[in-house]
Amino acid sequence: xxxxxxxxxxxxxxxxxxxxxxxxxxxxxxxxxxxxxxxxxxxxxxxxxxxxxxxxxxxxxxxxxxxxxxxxxxxxxxxxxxxxxxxxxxxxxxxxxxxxxxxxxxxxxxxxxxxxxxxxxxxxxxxxxxxxxxxxxxxxxxxxxxxxxxxxxxxxxxxxxxxxxxxxxxxxxxxxxxxxxxxxxxxxxxxxxxxxxxxxxxxxxxxxxxxxxxxxxxxxxxxxxxxxxxxxxxxxxxxxxxxxxxxxxxxxxxxxxxxxxxxxxxxxxxxxxxxxxxxxxxxxxxxxxxxxxxxxxxxxxxxxxxxxxxxxxxxxxxxxxxxxxxxxxxxxxxxxxxxxxxxxxxxxxxxxxxxxxxxxxxxxxxxxxxxxxxxxxxxxxxxxxxxxxxxxxxxxxxxxxxxxxxxxxxxxxxxxxxxxxxxxxxxxxxxxxxxxxxxxxxxxxxxxxxxxxxxxxxxxxxxxxxxxxxxxxxxxxxxxxxxxxxxxxxxxxxxxx
Numbered sequence: 215x216x217x218x219x220x221x222x223x224x225x226x227x228x229x230x231x232x233x234x235x236x237x238x239x240x241x242x243x244x245x246x247x248x249x250x251x252x253x254x255x256x257x258x259x260x261x262x263x264x265x266x267x268x269x270x271x272x273x274x275x276x277x278x279x280x281x282x283x284x285x286x287x288x289x290x291x292x293x294x295x296x297x298x299x300x301x302x303x304x305x306x307x308x309x310x311x312x313x314x315x316x317x318x319x320x321x322x323x324x325x326x327x328x329x330x331x332x333x334x335x336x337x338x339x340x341x342x343x344x345x346x347x348x349x350x351x352x353x354x355x356x357x358x359x360x361x362x363x364x365x366x367x368x369x370x371x372x373x374x375x376x377x378x379x380x381x382x383x384x385x386x387x388x389x390x391x392x393x394x395x396x397x398x399x400x401x402x403x404x405x406x407x408x409x410x411x412x413x414x415x416x417x418x419x420x421x422x423x424x425x426x427x428x429x430x431x432x433x434x435x436x437x438x439x440x441x442x443x444x445x446x447x448x449x450x451x452x453x454x455x456x457x458x459x460x461x462x463x464x465x466x467x468x469x470x471x472x473x474x475x476x477x478x479x480x481x482x483x484x485x486x487x488x489x490x491x492x493x494x495x496x497x498x499x500x501x502x503x504x505x506x507x508x509x510x511x512x513x514x515x516x517x518x519x520x521x522x523x524x525x526x527x528x529x530x531x532x533x534x535x536x537x538x539x540x541x542x543x544x545x546x547x548x549x550x551x552x553x554x555x556x557x558x559x560x561x562x563x564x565x566x567x568x569x570x571x572x573x574x575x576x577x578x579x580x581x582x583x584x585x586x587x588x589x590x591x592x593x594x595x596x597x598x599x600x601x602x603x604x605x606x607x608x609x610x611x612x613x614x615x616x617x618x619x620x621x622x623x624x625x626x627x628x629x630x631x632x633x634x635x636x637x638x639x640x641x642x643x644x645x646x647x648x649x650x651x652x653x654x655x656x657x658x659x660x661x662x663x664x665x666x667x668x669x670x671x672x673x674x675x676x677x678x679x680x681x682x683x684x685x686x687x688x689x690x691x692x693x694x695x696x697x698x699x700x701x702x703x704x705x706x707x708x709x710x711x
Contacts, residue, residue, distance in 0.1 A: 218243035220707055222701070223381055223433075223434040223437055223438075224433055230280030230284075236270075236285075238270045240270070240286070240287060241266050241285075241329050244378060244380070255356060256369075257289075257334055257335060257372040257373040258332045259333050260299065266287070283326045283328050283437065284326065284328075285328075288330060288381060288438075289334050289381075290383050291367050291383055292304055294319060296333070298313075302333075302349075303416045304335065304338040304347070304349055305574070307573060317413060319383060319442040323383075331378075334370045334382060335350065335351060336368065336369050337366035338576065339537070340366040341366065341576045343644070343646040344636065344637075345364070345369060347575075347576045349574055353369050357671055357706065358630065360633055361633065362633055363375070364396065367390050370394070371402070375706065377706075380430075382427075382428045383442070385424065385425050386402075386426055387424075388650060388651050389654065391428060392661070393674075395428055395674060396626045398672060401428070401431060401691060402426065403687060403688070404659060405426050406657065407422075408657070409682065410426065412452075418536070420540060427442070430701050431695065432691045433461070433465070435688075439684070443460075453682070459685050460688045463692070464688045467689035467690060467691065467692025468692045470510050471511055471693075473512075475513070475619050475689075477507050477619070477620055477690070480522065481519070492628070496673050499667070500624045502666060507694065517618060519611070522610060524603045525655055528601075529647070529651045531596050532604065533580070534587065537580050538588060541577070544572065545568060546565055546572070554568070579640065587600075607656050611653075611658055620686050622676060624675070624676060625650065626650075626673075628646070629668050630671050659681070662674040663691035663695060664695075672702055677691055
C-alpha cells in the first residue's frame with residue numbers, strides 16, 4: 215500500500231477490514247516515522263514501541279482489526295493518567311511517575327481496540343499556548359519548524375499534523391485543543407463541558423478542563439469523539455446524556471447542504487468591529503469560509519456578544535484560582551520528585567524545595583496569581599467579579615442562540631508565531647486564546663476546522679454551538695472541509711513529495 219501514515223483513520227479502517235494492512239503494519243509504520251522525525255519535532259515525551267506492537271499483534275490475532283477503531287494507533291496528551299505508563303503533565307514535579315490506574319477516556323480507547331503509541335508533550339500542567347512551557351522539550355510545528363505548534367496540546371497537534379499518529383487526544387481549558395489545531399491545520403473539538411469524562415485527567419482548572427479529539431479530518435475527529443464520550447459515574451461533573459450523533463452529523467455535513475441553518479458571525483471576535491490584534495490573512499480566510507457556508511445554503515448574519523470582550527481577564531482570574539487549589543496536592547510527599555529530604559529539614563522545608571524546583575515559571579506565576587485572587591481581602595474584588603463576568607458570557611451565548619444555530623469566528627487571531635517570540639511577554643501569549651475563551655467559560659462545544667493558509671501557514675475557523683449540540687459543530691465543519699476539498703494537511707504531503 216501507499217504510506218500508511220498518510221491515510222486518514224477512515225482509510226486505515228478500510229485497509230484493516232479488507233486485510234490490505236494489519237494492525238502491526240499500521241503501528242510499525244507510525245513508530246518508524248516517530249523514530250525518524252520526532253527527534254526534530256519533539257511531539258512525544260514517551261513512546262513504548264514494544265508495548266504498541268504487542269498490543270497490535272493481539273488485535274490481529276483476535277481478528278478484530280478494522281472493526282470500529284480496533285487496530286488504529288492513537289496518541290494521548292501526557293495529562294491523561296495511564297496505568298503503568300509514565301505520566302508527567304509536562305512537569306518535573308511528576309518526573310518518573312507511573313500511575314496505578316487509567317483515565318476513563320484512556321480505558322475507553324483501549325476497550326475500543328486502539329493502539330497507544332505514546333504520550334505527547336504539553337505545556338506544564340496545560341498552562342500555555344505554545345508548548346514552550348514544557349519542562350522537557352520544545353515541540354515544533356510540522357508546517358514550519360521554527361514556529362510553535364500551539365498549546366497546551368502542541369505535542370498532540372504536532373504528532374497528528376506530522377503524521378506521527380493518525381489522531382490524538384488533547385485537553386482544552388481555554389482553547390488548548392482548538393488553538394493548536396488551528397495553527398497546525400487540524401480539526402480539533404472541545405466537547406460540551408461534562409460530556410466527556412474528566413476522571414484521570416490531571417486537573418488544571420476543574421470547571422474548565424475538557425478532553426477532546428484532534429485529527430486530520432472532521433470524520434476522524436467525530437469517530438474519536440464518539441469513542442470517548444458518554445456518562446461516567448466516576449466523574450461528578452459528568453452529564454448523564456447520550457453522546458450527540460457526531461459521526462452522522464459529519465457525514466451529513468460532508469454533503470455540503472446547510473439549507474435552513476442560521477450562522478452568526480461574532481462581531482467581537484474578528485467581526486467588523488474588532489480587527490485589532492488579528493492578522494489580515496486570518497480575517498480574509500475566515501470571511502471566505504463564511505462565504506462558503508452561505509453558498510451551501512446557510513443564512514448568515516452578524517451577532518454581537520458584548521461580554522466576550524471581558525472573557526480574557528475573567529479567564530485569567532478563574533483558571534489560576536482553581537489551579538492554585540488543584541496544584542496544592544503536588545508537594546513531594548506522595549508521588550513525583552522529592553527535594554531536600556536529607557534528614558536535616560522538616561516537612562515544610564522539603565515541600566517548599568520540591569515545589570520550587572519541580573514547578574516551572576508559568577506554573578508559579580499562575581499559582582501566585584490565583585492564590586492572591588482567592589485571598590480574604592481580594593476574593594470578592596477579583597475571583598467573585600470574574601465569576602459574574604462568566605455568567606454574562608453565558609447569557610450572551612444564550613441570547614445569541616435564540617436567533618442563530620451556531621456562532622463562528624477565527625479560532626486564533628494569528629497564525630503560528632516563531633518559537634521564542636512571546637516567551638518573555640505573558641500578556642501577548644495569553645492573547646492567543648482571545649477567540650476560544652468565551653466557549654470555555656460557558657461550557658459550550660466548539661470546533662476548529664482548517665479554512666486555508668495565510669503566509670503559508672494554517673488558519674482555523676471556529677464553530678460554536680449550544681450545550682450538547684456538538685453535532686452542529688461537526689456538521690458545519692464538515693461542510694467547510696468538503697467545500698475546500700482535500701484536508702489541509704495534504705498540503706504537507708505535497709511539500710514532502
